[in-house]
Amino acid sequence: xxxxxxxxxxxxxxxxxxxxxxxxxxxxxxxxxxxxxxxxxxxxxxxxxxxxxxxxxxxxxxxxxxxxxxxxxxxxxxxxxxxxxxxxxxxxxxxxxxxxxxxxxxxxxxxxxxxxxxxxxxxxxxxxxxxxxxxxxxxxxxxxxxxxxxxxxxxxxxxxxxxxxxxxxxxxxxxxxxxxxxxxxxxxxxxxxxxxxxxxxxxxxxxxxxxxxxxxxxxxxxxxxxxxxxxxxxxxxxxxxxxxxxxxxxxxxxxxxxxxxxxxxxxxxxxxxxxxxxxxxxxxxxxxxxxxxxxxxxxxxxxxxxxxxxxxxxxxxxxxxxxxxxxxxxxxxxxxxxxxxxxxxxxxxxxxxxxxxxxxxxxxxxxxxxxxxxxxxxxxxxxxxxxxxxxxxxxxxxxxxxxxxxxxxxxxxxxxxxxxxxxxxxxxxxxxxxxxxxxxxxxxxxxxxxxxxxxxxxxxxxxxxxxxxxxxxxxxxxxxxxxxxxxxxxxxxxxxxxxxxxxxxxxxxxxxxxxxxxxxxxxxx
Amino acid sequence: xxxxxxxxxxxxxxxxxxxxxxxxxxxxxxxxxxxxxxxxxxxxxxxxxxxxxxxxxxxxxxxxxxxxxxxxxxxxxxxxxxxxxxxxxxxxxxxxxxxxxxxxxxxxxxxxxxxxxxxxxxxxxxxxxxxxxxxxxxxxxxxxxxxxxxxxxxxxxxxxxxxxxxxxxxxxxxxxxxxxxxxxxxxxxxxxxxxxxxxxxxxxxxxxxxxxxxxxxxxxxxxxxxxxxxxxxxxxxxxxxxxxxxxxxxxxxxxxxxxxxxxxxxxxxxxxxxxxxxxxxxxxxxxxxxxxxxxxxxxxxxxxxxxxxxxxxxxxxxxxxxxxxxxxxxxxxxxxxxxxxxxxxxxxxxxxxxxxxxxxxxxxxxxxxxxxxxxxxxxxxxxxxxxxxxxxxxxxxxxxxxxxxxxxxxxxxxxxxxxxxxxxxxxxxxxxxxxxxxxxxxxxxxxxxxxxx
Numbered sequence: 001x002x003x004x005x006x007x008x009x010x011x012x013x014x015x016x017x018x019x020x021x022x023x024x025x026x027x028x029x030x031x032x033x034x035x036x037x038x039x040x041x042x043x044x045x046x047x048x049x050x051x052x053x054x055x056x057x058x059x060x061x062x063x064x065x066x067x068x069x070x071x072x073x074x075x076x077x078x079x080x081x082x083x084x085x086x087x088x089x090x091x092x093x094x095x096x097x098x099x100x101x102x103x104x105x106x107x108x109x110x111x112x113x114x115x116x117x118x119x120x121x122x123x124x125x126x127x128x129x130x131x132x133x134x135x136x137x138x139x140x141x142x143x144x145x146x147x148x149x150x151x152x153x154x155x156x157x158x159x160x161x162x163x164x165x166x167x168x169x170x171x172x173x174x175x176x177x178x179x180x181x182x183x184x185x186x187x188x189x190x191x192x193x194x195x196x197x198x199x200x201x202x203x204x205x206x207x208x209x210x211x212x213x214x215x216x217x218x219x220x221x222x223x224x225x226x227x228x229x230x231x232x233x234x235x236x237x238x239x240x241x242x243x244x245x246x247x248x249x250x251x252x253x254x255x256x257x258x259x260x261x262x263x264x265x266x267x268x269x270x271x272x273x274x275x276x277x278x279x280x281x282x283x284x285x286x287x288x289x290x291x292x293x294x295x296x297x298x299x300x301x302x303x304x305x306x307x308x309x310x311x312x313x314x315x316x317x318x319x320x321x322x323x324x325x326x327x328x329x330x331x332x333x334x335x336x337x338x339x340x341x342x343x344x345x346x347x348x349x350x351x352x353x354x355x356x357x358x359x360x361x362x363x364x365x366x367x368x369x370x371x372x373x374x375x376x377x378x379x380x381x382x383x384x385x386x387x388x389x390x391x392x393x394x395x396x397x398x399x400x401x402x403x404x405x406x407x408x409x410x411x412x413x414x415x416x417x418x419x420x421x422x423x424x425x426x427x428x429x430x431x432x433x434x435x436x437x438x439x440x441x442x443x444x445x446x447x448x449x450x451x452x453x454x455x456x457x458x459x460x461x462x463x464x465x466x467x468x469x470x471x472x473x474x475x476x477x478x479x480x481x482x483x484x485x486x487x488x489x490x491x492x493x494x495x496x497x498x499x500x501x502x503x504x505x506x507x508x509x510x511x512x513x514x515x516x517x518x519x520x521x522x523x524x525x
Numbered sequence: 526x527x528x529x530x531x532x533x534x535x536x537x538x539x540x541x542x543x544x545x546x547x548x549x550x551x552x553x554x555x556x557x558x559x560x561x562x563x564x565x566x567x568x569x570x571x572x573x574x575x576x577x578x579x580x581x582x583x584x585x586x587x588x589x590x591x592x593x594x595x596x597x598x599x600x601x602x603x604x605x606x607x608x609x610x611x612x613x614x615x616x617x618x619x620x621x622x623x624x625x626x627x628x629x630x631x632x633x634x635x636x637x638x639x640x641x642x643x644x645x646x647x648x649x650x651x652x653x654x655x656x657x658x659x660x661x662x663x664x665x666x667x668x669x670x671x672x673x674x675x676x677x678x679x680x681x682x683x684x685x686x687x688x689x690x691x692x693x694x695x696x697x698x699x700x701x702x703x704x705x706x707x708x709x710x711x712x713x714x715x716x717x718x719x720x721x722x723x724x725x726x727x728x729x730x731x732x733x734x735x736x737x738x739x740x741x742x743x744x745x746x747x748x749x750x751x752x753x754x755x756x757x758x759x760x761x762x763x764x765x766x767x768x769x770x771x772x773x774x775x776x777x778x779x780x781x782x783x784x785x786x787x788x789x790x791x792x793x794x795x796x797x798x799x800x801x802x803x804x805x806x807x808x809x810x811x812x813x814x815x816x817x818x819x820x821x822x823x824x825x826x827x828x829x830x831x832x833x834x835x836x837x838x839x840x841x842x843x844x845x846x847x848x849x850x851x852x853x854x855x856x857x858x859x860x861x862x863x864x865x866x867x868x869x870x871x872x873x874x875x876x877x878x879x880x881x882x883x884x885x886x887x888x889x890x891x892x893x894x895x896x897x898x899x900x901x902x903x904x905x906x907x908x909x910x911x912x913x914x915x916x917x918x919x920x921x922x923x924x925x926x927x928x929x930x931x932x933x934x935x936x937x938x939x940x941x942x943x944x945x946x947x948x949x950x951x952x953x954x955x956x957x958x959x960x961x962x963x964x965x966x967x968x969x970x971x972x973x974x975x976x977x978x
Contacts, residue, residue: 040640040866050867051607053875053954056882063881064741064903066734068772074647076869079609086613086637086863093633095621103623110528111621114573120611123584128597129796130933131588132925138586139795152565164659164797165852167839175701205839205849209670210701214844252554283552288559307614307856308634309624309816311659311798327697344940345693355697359600359662359690359785360796368580375576379567381526387548388531394551395539412543412551439630444623450840467530468539500629503824507628510821510833514810516653517643 034501037088041518044075050082073520092501093308094444100466100474102396104416104447104459105200105248107278107300109389112376115304115369124368129360133341139364140339143331146367149374150296150315153382154277155287158323160330161315162362166275169295169314170206170242172327172357176293176318177240177269178210179325179354186236190267194233194241196225198249198451203242203273212239219453223249223408223418227258234266244273245289246280248451249408250393250416250459260290269293269322277301278463279390279415282383292319298363302370313366324352329361388464389415392471396460399475403482407454415463421456429485431456433493436504440497441477526570590793590930594960596887598907598951599737599933600661600688600763601796602788604876605955610790610863614856624816624852628831629823634855635830638818641862647870648768649782650775651804656816656832657858658801658850661785662691665731665761666698667803667814667848668781672729672757673704674812674847680705681729682722682756685712686736688763689938695731704728711942713900713909713935715740720750727754729781733761734774737938739904739949741771748778757781765789765802765861766953767905769870769877781805789873790864791857800857811837814848876954880906883952883961890965891950896972900947907951909935915975917948923971924964931964 029036061067077085094101101108119125127136147159160176163169174193181190193207196217204214217229225243241263246252253259260270272286272294278301280286286294298304298313306312318326328350329343341361345353377385390413397417401410405422421431435445435458447459462471484492497503531539536548545551552560571579590603597603614620618633625631625638638656645654658664669681681704683692689711696706709717715736723730730751734742748758760774762784774782784802791799805813811834819833839846868876884906892899896913910932912920917934924931935947952961 037636039636039643041643044866044869046869046871049869049872049875050609051872051876053872053879056879057886059882059885061881062885062888062901062903063771063905064743066741066743066772066903067770068776071874072647072768072773072870074644074865074870074873076872077866079607079867082609082863082866083613085866087616089633089636090613090616090618091633092630092636093618093622094627094630095618097617097621101621101623106623108621108623112528114576116615116620118576118580118584121581121584122589122591123581123587125792125794126589126591126603127587127795128590128595128603128793128930129601130597130599130937131590131930132922134922135588135925135930136795138583141583141586142580149567152567164663164854165850167849167851168659168663170849171698175697178701200851201839201841201843201846202849202851204844205842205846208844208846209849211703252552254554257556257559280552280555282564283561284555284559285561285565289556305620305856306623308619308622308631308859309656309855310852311800311854311857312852313798343937355700356690356693357663357697358660358694358797359688363797364795365798372576372580375568375571375579376528376573377526378564378570380564381529381570382567383561383564384526384529388529388536390551391531391536391539391543391548394543394545398543412545412553414551435627436629439627444630445627464529464531468535470530497629501632502629502827502829505628505823505829505831506821507831507833510819510831511836514817514833515820516639516807516810516817516833517646518639 035088037085039518040077040085041075044077046075048076048078050077050079099442100470101444102446102460102462103444104461105275106447107461107463109303109463110465111303111305112373115372118372119365119368124364137339140331140341142367142371144339146371150317153281154317155285156317157320158318158326159315160318160326162327162329162358163295163314163316164358164363165312166295166297166314167202167206168357169316170202172316173271173293173295174206174210175354176322176325177271180322181239190237190239192237193239194230196243198247198453199242199244200248200273200275207242223251224254225259227255227262230259231262234262236267238266238268240269240271242271242273244275246276246414250413250418252414256289264290275300276415279386281386282379283386292322298366298370302373304366304369311363311366313363325354327355327357328353385464392462392464392466393417395471396462396475400478403479416459416461418454419458420454424485427485428490429493431458433496434458434481436496437481437493440499443474443477593928593930594963595930596932596950596952596964597930599938599949600785601793602764602951602953603793603955604766604788604953606790606792606864607867609867610860613863614860619859625832628829632829635818637859637862639820639830641858642818644862644865645802645804649804650773651782652807653810654802654804655813656818657853658803658815659854660797660799660801661763661783662694664783664801664803665691666695668759668783669695669699669704669729669731670702671781671812671814672759675809676728676756678726678728679703680707680726681731682719682727683708684719684732685709685717686715686738686740686742687731687733687761688737691761711939711944713738715742719747723750723754723756725754727756729757729759731759731761733763735764735767735905735907739901739908741903741905744774744777744779764905766877766880769873770881786861790860798854798857800854800861812847815850816853879954883954883956884908887950887952887961890961894965894969906953907949910948910950912946912948912972914946915972916945919975920948920971923974924967927967929964929967931968
């Protein structure tokens with residue numbers, strides 16, 4: 001078949017195959033759409049500027065003799081160079097919009113651009129946090145509405161919005177618990193926090209930061225935390241348990257209600273890590289499970305963009321017992337119907353507030369995006385999203401069950417499917433190799449080696465955003481990789497990725513001889 | 526629902542593959558009596574137009590800074606952000622990517638983090654910088670915790686010129702962590718004797734410059750005193766554009782520098798998200814919190830970047846980690862990097878000169894009004910004025926009613942401190958001479974309306 005120019009439209013059968021094409025070197029090192037991009041400092045100059053700035057009218061400096069002798073030595077790029085530099089960098093990144101991103105525990109769902117548009121309305125983006133409250137009633141209404149949605153969905157009586165990430169929310173929750181215990185007069189004696197071995201690393205890190213002693217709850221063969229194990233650790237020294245639900249193995253904790261009751265009977269508080277709340281929104285309310293505090297990662301459950309690692313937001317819902325200790329600021333409705341901000345701890349409705357966790361009022365930009373996501377879904381849409389996320393994960397699990405091994409057998413999972421590496425035994429292929437081979441197949445890898453309690457863990461979270469067509473391709477690719485591993489095609493794995501912008505990177509070298517910034521090369525003598 | 530790709534038919538086929546009749550069978554581990562029968566009592570779904578109408582209506586109830594003469598600062602500043610910045614940070618590959626744990630397909634993020642770290646280290650005059658923190662205030666608390674780890678001492682001294690919110694955050698976090706904090710009283714005139722507070726038990730002294738009242742502080746003598754006592758100097762900067770004009774904290778002897786980076790590349794956003802800058806001497810790198818990006822090579826010897834020194838971090842060290850921090854402020858630090866790329870050192874210098882010139886012009890104009898005194902001997906783009914016995918909060922309300930956002934009353938940050946007649950006023954490159962004239966005229970009129978308190 002010929003095109004209108006009379007040239008063949010299918011590759012010549014004699015043309016080199018993909019493997020040899022990869023070995024073909026170009027003069028520039030570029031490969032068509034894959035461009036090599038130097039550091040901006042290597043292509044920029046201090047003689048250039050990408051912003052036009054006028055000379056100010058003459059003035060007498062009032063800098064107290066503290067002015068610098070010379071401008072900071074940092075090269076600039078002009079505007080077209082800047083655009084090209086960062087577009088080229090972006091093309092070396094994989095995002096949700098590129099393809100399936102089944103990174104377990106991280107919840108990489110679709111980021112609607114409507115939310116971006118809403119957050120950029122001048123009435124939200126171009127507002128100062130310390131303007132008179134009469135001029136920011138709409139912003140306070142966003143916080144108030146977001147709070148209403150979060151409280152309704154969790155069945156909890158109070159929420160503190162200000163934390164800037166999930167781990168920041170953990171701090172808030174444990175601080176509230178510590179303050180409540182101190183108010184009970186048990187501050188000296190109740191200093192143990194129970195953390196299951198399967199927990200996110202942030203849980204023990206948070207507890208330790210606040211001076212709690214961390215005691216591990218052992219992992220059981222069925223992936224759940226057992227009431228007996230917890231009960232055996234309870235006593236007058238236990239301040240709280242930090243339990244993730246659904247847990248990091250992708251399972252709803254079957255004994256969660258009993259565990260909460262036992263903990264409460266022993267005088268402790270139940271901190272729930274809400275990183276996986278996205279599996280149960282509209283299906284189960286954490287408030288009905290005995291939760292005292294739970295952070296909600298707006299960037300996971302309510303789809304504010306992960307942005308290559310932030311910014312996030314981690315509001316914390318609180319029980320009646322902990323609510324009085326919530327930090328400032330918070331929004332209150334005044335008698336006149338106007339919304340007010342309570343900004344000072346220790347007075348009025350903040351009499352018992354334990355302090356402040358961030359300057360200003362938290363992540364307004366994330367609140368707007370999350371509320372936009374909620375309004376778009378409605379109550380029933382959020383429930384459907386949870387059901388679809390769980391269905392998608394189970395579809396992947398069921399479709400790979402005959403080739404891979406699951407640590408907890410055939411039981412259904414929640415929003416993520418967990419496999420171990422028993423099926424790779426004696427193949428010479430590791431979990432990491434599977435991840436790298438998936439990159440060549442055009443997917444972002446699943447989470448690997450987490451949770452720590454499962455050997456060679458592969459945690460797959462498709463989210464509700466994946467279509468069946470997309471899931472079927474992923475499943476087919478995973479099945480092909482599994483069969484290749486089992487038939488001994490080790491080379492396909494150990495060399496992977498071959499088609500990414502870079503091959504595997506030497507992380508040991510990076511850590512042994514840290515190079516953490518660019519430095520200007522010394523002039524050649 | 527427009528965001529959900531599965532059709533009813535898809536769901537049927539998939540349930541069959543899974544081997545259950547209905548999706549609720551997959552929720553069997555949840556207690557049956559806690560499983561909700563129906564959707565929660567919340568509004569029904571809305572199309573794009575309806576959401577735009579609803580949120581647009583709320584946005585319209587706020588007075589946006591760009592619509593009026595605007596002079597607020599106090600840790601959040603309105604600067605012009607080039608169009609290129611906001612376009613680039615919305616590239617899908619930046620916006621919808623995750624923390625770069627798979628470096629082969631995250632070099633875009635990793636390279637800009639390396640560039641960001643280089644820029645922050647250069648601006649602060651330090652040897653290493655991390656890949657950003659949540660914001661300046663949380664970075665400040667983390668710096669005090671880091672100083673405690675390095676010195677193994679548990680008392681930090683906070684200057685009375687530290688932003689009150691930063692002081693509150695630090696007192697809260699470090700108080701819970703078991704540190705004792707000595708907070709000096711509000712120091713409007715930058716006249717405190719902080720050096721005498723640095724005893725042999727002090728882990729660090731935390732000083733802000735430009736301080737919360739706009740004064741520039743000579744840090745070198747404080748650094749010397751701290752070092753003689755075996756303590757660290759933590760320097761806080763809430764207006765990053767000031768790096769363009771002032772001697773860097775590193776040049777003045779700082780050991781750790783934390784800053785709010787919002788001013789470069791980021792909008793006001795009603796207070797967040799922002800981006801914390803965190804830099805230190807390289808000998809302290811293993812005690813730093815947060816992510817670090819480092820250079821390395823790939824299997825073919827090509828330069829590449831990875832997250833490194835993660836043995837400090839919570840996902841490896843759990844309860845032994847240097848911090849519980851997991852995320853950074855990725856997109857905000859990308860915005861910072863892009864804006865700094867456009868500016869370069871010379872552009873930032875010029876931008877800072879314009880800021881200072883505008884603030885000087887405003888200070889001269891306001892000082893000429895009867896009943897108004899500019900308190901600062903030195904300042905960058907923000908200063909404190911005393912309004913002869915008037916309540917600054919009331920003045921600000923009245924200015925707002927006249928369509929001018931005229932500053933931040935000190936009592937908003939420090940209620941009950943007896944500083945009710947003080948007003949913080951900032952002027953950046955976005956202000957015109959007409960804006961300054963409008964503020965001066967309105968302030969004169971408002972002061973005439975209010976009787977002394």
